[in-house]
Amino acid sequence: MSSTAPQRNQAPRHTGLIRATHWITVISFVALLVTGVEILISHPRFYWGEVGNSLTPPLFKIPIPSSRFTVPSGYGYVLPDQNGWSRYLHFEAAWALMLAGLVYFIYGLWTRHFRRNLFPADRTWAAFRRVIARHLRLAPPDEADARSYNVLQRITYLLVVFVLFPLVIWTGLAMSPSFNSAVPWAVNALGGRQSARTVHFLVSVSLVLFLVVHVLMIAITGFTSRMREMITGGAARSEEHS
């Protein structure tokens, strides 16, 4: 006991459950992203409404070659088909993400994690201005940020947790023909199957943007200590934030 006492005096930056669900989400998200791109390549065209195919005008196209010769991609060659394992892994990773998300969500409500750590504590415009000004000056985070999230972080995390992830899961399910037979409003409310697919893609792009900024911020504010906090839970020490 005595040998571990100094570290244990401080509560971990992130609790064990948050760390576990965080990394399950990371692994699942990377798997979903890679396989999602593979699936996208087989038809890099997006539509709005219920139906859409190579004979109907797209809402927009991704200017990449396709893994199917039936798609008018504009390229003279066809990429290898990787949809078999990609689809298997996509849905398996989706299960892992959904179950981890469910555990995290129940835990967050139960322990009031959302209310204490994610809902903005200081909801004044002054708080906003302070944080934005500091970002614009490229100033390092202040002492309070070492122990808790600032208002911009909180709003971003809330958006990711309560808007983007639920939306990407919903639009994903809305593309399942069997799920749609049981819950038809899930796809009808989105304006149809192709709308669901398009929203699924756009939300995924937003999540990738979040990931890029998230990792960038971690790199800027101290990659090693941030990683230690999320892997071992190790309490933050102030000198590492300077």
Place this chain on the structure above:
Amino acid sequence: MSNISRRRFVKVGLATTAGVSSLAVAAKLAHRYGLVPPDSGGIFGPGETLTYAAHRIFSQHSLAREFPRNMISKDPFANSIAPLSDGFKRLQSGGFADWRLSVEGMVAQPATLSLSDLKTFPVRSQITEVVCEEGWSYIAEWIGTPLHEVLKSVGVLRQARYLVYFSIEPDWWDSIDMEDALHPQTLLVWAMNDVDLPVSFGGPLRLRLPRQLGYKSVKFVTRVMVTDSVKGFVPALDPNSPNYGYSWYAGI
């Protein structure tokens, strides 16, 4: 070993034991209630089993969405098919008058049906969406004979669990469970949008399952076989099948 780590060791040990044993119980129950798909082995098995089990529990009897007539696609997309065999072309030149569907396996009275025989059964017409795993889709009216009507007439034996169905084209076959085989929207389709089913869309006879992705709807069907085991008839596991590596249950 300090107190705290011993306590932690016991806690983690107990949690692991509880987790592993509840997984074992869950696996046993899943097998008993037919919630395990035939491609449940390998690293993708757990995800596949969760998907299939979830659909068998929550959406076994649900009906695929049917659409109003004005939503029928003006540009239905007939996916590409391999060059047709000589056997097919011979039947095609005779106007498919000699096209036969053989109904066999675990049935009381195996039967061989022509297209006109099939049309003597009650007809079902449904406007449903074809959903390709690639992402595209279209809506058409599909007219045909519900498979359950045919199966009822031949008398499915009690031990039946799966249906294997074959195209006239080589290596093209697939299999479904009896829940999907007996589903009211599973059709032996012989007409589409008020014309005989075009060859490019699988004519003269296609098995259509609107609750699963398009690749399960095999074209040019000549044979359906009722069985208690799909061993050897799972495209996902068969390198000769065009659907090799694609999940067996495509309801997602």
